Amino acid sequence: VVARVSDATGADVRRLAGADRYATAVEVSRFAFGDGAAEAFVVSGTGFADALSGGAAAAAVSAPILLAAPDGLTDDTSAELRRLGPEEVTVLGGAASVSAEVTDQLVAAELEQNRIAGGDRFETAALVSSSYFASSGVAIMAGGSKFPDALAGGAAAAALGAPLLLSPRACLPDRVDSELT
Numbered sequence: 001v002v003a004r005v006s007d008a009t010g011a012d013v014r015r016l017a018g019a020d021r022y023a024t025a026v027e028v029s030r031f032a033f034g035d036g037a038a039e040a041f042v043v044s045g046t047g048f049a050d051a052l053s054g055g056a057a058a059a060a061v062s063a064p065i066l067l068a069a070p071d072g073l074t075d076d077t078s079a080e081l082r083r084l085g086p087e088e089v090t091v092l093g094g095a096a097s098v099s100a101e102v103t104d105q106l107v108a109a110e111l112e113q114n115r116i117a118g119g120d121r122f123e124t125a126a127l128v129s130s131s132y133f134a135s136s137g138v139a140i141m142a143g144g145s146k147f148p149d150a151l152a153g154g155a156a157a158a159a160l161g162a163p164l165l166l167s168p169r170a171c172l173p174d175r176v177d178s179e180l181t
Helices: 021-032 049-060 075-084 100-108 121-132 147-160 174-180
Strands: 002-007 010-015 039-044 065-068 088-092 113-116 140-143 164-167
Touching: 021 065, 021 075, 039 049, 039 075, 049 065, 049 088, 049 121, 049 147, 049 164, 065 075, 088 100, 100 113, 113 121, 121 164, 121 174, 140 147, 147 164, 164 174
Parallel strands: 039 065, 039 088, 088 113, 140 164
Antiparallel strands: 002 010
């Protein structure tokens, strides 16, 4: 991740990187949320869908997204959550996406948590929408089977203060119409 930082002498480009994707997410969080955050999101570090639908929600409440490894939070991620001092940690996705080990670690760290999880990525995105965008008036819809369209749509959703809903190619899941109506 590259961030452009302006100061009195001009612009400077700074690379935000860690040893792996988990550490990079921590570096991005430290850069953007130096003073902490009232809420933080934890998503799978190996799957993309919940992170994409969560991006617009995180932008709406000025919260970082941190990544969970399949077997739990890395030491860096746990330390970043302590540094942020959130009032609540929102875990996106079911136990197949973000394991029970992660939620056990959050409990052990005495962090208040909430899990938003549907039966699949499409329902989870719809639940994120209803939790964070009850009256947005607009939604961005993207294919949920591959990440490129949803990645581009996520930036638009964040800029518009709108949810990013995901759909399979052939049909619109019931939980997703109902979110659109």
